[in-house]
Amino acid sequence: MREDVEALFLRELSRLNSHLPKKRVTLREALQNPEVELADGGKHRFRRSELEFLKSLVPEEEWDSLRLPVLIELDPKLGRGAARIRGAAECRVVARILGKEEKPELILYLPEISELRGKLPTLTDYFLTA
Amino acid sequence: MTKAVSGISPTRMELIRLRQRIALAQKGHDLLEEKRDALMMEFLGLVRRIRELSKETFGRLSEAHRKLSYCMAWMGSAETLQATLESRKELKLEISTRFIMGVKVPMVEGVRTERNPVQRGYSLHTSSALLDETSAEFERALAQLCELAELSEAVRRIGLELERTRRRVNALEYILIPQLKSMAAFIAFRLDEMERDNFVRLKRIKAMLERREGGA
Numbered sequence: 001m002r003e004d005v006e007a008l009f010l011r012e013l014s015r016l017n018s019h020l021p022k023k024r025v026t027l028r029e030a031l032q033n034p035e036v037e038l039a040d041g042g043k044h045r046f047r048r049s050e051l052e053f054l055k056s057l058v059p060e061e062e063w064d065s066l067r068l069p070v071l072i073e074l075d076p077k078l079g080r081g082a083a084r085i086r087g088a089a090e091c092r093v094v095a096r097i098l099g100k101e102e103k104p105e106l107i108l109y110l111p112e113i114s115e116l117r118g119k120l121p122t123l124t125d126y127f128l129t130a
Numbered sequence: 131m132t133k134a135v136s137g138i139s140p141t142r143m144e145l146i147r148l149r150q151r152i153a154l155a156q157k158g159h160d161l162l163e164e165k166r167d168a169l170m171m172e173f174l175g176l177v178r179r180i181r182e183l184s185k186e187t188f189g190r191l192s193e194a195h196r197k198l199s200y201c202m203a204w205m206g207s208a209e210t211l212q213a214t215l216e217s218r219k220e221l222k223l224e225i226s227t228r229f230i231m232g233v234k235v236p237m238v239e240g241v242r243t244e245r246n247p248v249q250r251g252y253s254l255h256t257s258s259a260l261l262d263e264t265s266a267e268f269e270r271a272l273a274q275l276c277e278l279a280e281l282s283e284a285v286r287r288i289g290l291e292l293e294r295t296r297r298r299v300n301a302l303e304y305i306l307i308p309q310l311k312s313m314a315a316f317i318a319f320r321l322d323e324m325e326r327d328n329f330v331r332l333k334r335i336k337a338m339l340e341r342r343e344g345g346a
Binding site for chain 2: 016035038040047048075076114117
C-alpha cells in the first residue's frame with residue numbers, strides 16, 4: 001500500500017515537467033509558426049499579440065538567440081516564491097520588461113513573476129527543478 | 131508507531147533505504163509545493179482579470195441594452211426585431227490550446243466581432259443609425275464575452291489542478307513523510323537496542339570468563 005502511494009508520487013513527479021516543449025523555438029521561428037510541440041505530445045500556441053509585443057521590444061539581431069517559451073525556473077533551493085531566468089537573451093528581455101538591471105542570470109520574486117506572467121502568459125512557462 | 135512499522139525488518143540496510151525514501155519524499159514535497167504556489171499565483175491572477183473584465187463587460191452590455199431600448203422606441207419593436215432576423219449571425223473564432231503548469235487551457239484568438247453596417251446584413255434603408263450604434267455596442271460586448279469564457283474555463287481547470295496538487299502536498303506532508311520518519315526512528319531505536327544488548331551480553335561473557343579464569 002505504502003509502495004503504491006510512493007509509486008503514485010513518483011509518477012506525479014515524473015510528470016511535473018511534461019508540459020515543457022520538446023525543443024524551444026527562436027523568436028524568428030515563432031513569428032513564422034507560433035506553435036511548439038510539448039514533451040507529452042500536446043501543442044502549445046503562442047498568442048500573436050504577445051509575439052508582436054516581444055518583437056517590438058527585442059532588436060532584430062537578437063531574434064535568433066531568444067528562445068521561446070522563456071523558462072521560469074522554480075528551484076526549492078532558491079526558497080519559496082523565487083525563480084531563476086537563464087540565458088543571455090532571455091534575461092535581457094525579462095529585465096527590460098520588468099525594468100530590472102540586466103544580468104547573465106536573473107532571480108525573480110513573486111510580484112515580478114506575476115507581472116511577467118501577466119504580460120507574457122503564453123511566451124513564458126514554469127520549469128520545476130531540484 | 132506499531133501500525134507504521136509492521137512488516138519492517140529492523141536492519142541497517144532498511145534504515146539506509148528508508149532515509150533515501152525520506153529524502154526523495156521531501157524533495158517531491160518541495161517541488162509540489164512550488165507547483166502549488168505557482169498554480170495559486172496563476173489562479174489569483176486569472177480571478178483578478180475575470181473580475182475586471184466582468185465589470186467592464188456587464189457595463190458594456192447594460193449600455194448596449196439601453197441603446198436597444200432607445201432603438202426600439204425610435205424604430206418600433208417589430209422593425210428592430212425584423213432587422214435582427216436579417217442580420218448575419220456567424221462568428222469566426224480561432225480556438226487553440228496553451229498550457230499553464232501542465233494544465234491545458236483554451237485560447238481564443240482572432241475574435242473579430244465588430245462589423246460595419248453593410249457586413250451586418252440588415253437593410254440600411256429601413257433601419258436607423260441608432261440600430262448601428264446598438265449593434266456595435268453588442269459586438270464589442272461579444273468580444274469581451276469570448277475572452278471572459280476563455281478565462282473562466284482556464285480558472286476552472288487550474289482550480290481543479292490546484293486542488294489535486296494541494297491534496298498531494300498534504301498527503302506527503304501529513305501522512306507519507308511522518309510515516310517514513312516514524313519507521314526510520316523505530317529501526318534506529320531497535321538497532322540501538324540490539325547494540326546495547328550485544329554490549330551487555332559481551333560484558334557478561336567477559337565477566338564469566340574472568341570468573342572462570344580466577345576460579346581455575
